[in-house]
Amino acid sequence: MDTQWLTDFVQMQGTSFVINLVAAIAIFVVGRWAAKLLNRLAIKAMQRGRLDPLLVKFLGNILHALMLIFVVLAAISQVGIQTTSLIAVIGAAGLAVGLALQGSLANFAAGVLVIIFRPYKIGDYVEAGGVAGTIDDVQIFTTELCTPDNRRIIVPNGQMMNGAITNYSSHDIRRVDLVVGVGYDDDIDTVRRVLEAVVADDPRVLADPAPNIRMSAMGDSSVSWIVRPWVKAADYWDVHWEMTEAIKRRFDAEGIRIPFPQRDVHVYHHGERTAERPAAALER
Known part of the structure; x- marks a missing residue:
């Protein structure tokens, strides 16, 4: 064949x-x-x-x-x-x-929702999905963030969109919230004058909206004041830290005390027995 x-x-x-x-x-x-x-x-x-x-x-x-x-x-x-x-x-x-892989499809759908609704963009500092950081990239299934200490976090898109999203970079300006405690013996007008001077001396504080300085509460150990200036978002943390230090220095110079909780213990002798009676925290 x-x-x-x-x-x-x-x-x-x-x-x-x-x-x-x-x-x-x-x-x-x-x-x-x-x-x-x-x-x-x-x-x-x-x-x-x-x-x-x-x-x-x-x-x-x-x-x-x-x-x-x-x-x-x-x-x-x-x-x-x-x-x-x-x-x-x-x-x-x-x-x-x-x-x-329904989870992966959900992450893809969440990525599409991010593109449509844009709750954040590249470069925004956000808090979402249980993490906080600057948005570096949005992939098909995941979002990449960089933390302030330079760690890289990869979060599924579904986790990012499945809860509240706090975007700290959404607006150009932010309000710095400071709470300052002073003693009950300190003069109210002097405290107000010192706080207003500290705010006015910082060129990064915006005139509009106007800063808000008010007595907010009378606590067990101190009188609380709020100091709320508005600044550019990029200046937020610098103003927060430096203004806190400036207030402490001006208080020291003006003799204004920042109190702390104290307890007086009174000892009474009755024959052979000694009793201690703690008093309520007293204002200093």
């Missing part, structure tokens, strides 16, 4: 398969490089269009993922695998995986 034709066919098919495999590898390598290039160009185009940096990064991540999927399908098709059937199989598998 003549089998030469079968040998020739196998050799021809083998050569064709090797050529197709090499072509598929080339498609994957070049396609991956092209996907990165097109993704960078798309990001630059969106940046030139002055889109929000958060939206640019999120859309860039999705676009890059879609282009990689297209490249993989093109490479598989070059080998000879029917992509139509493969897509159907992937779709069925994707449904099963999606049911198993």
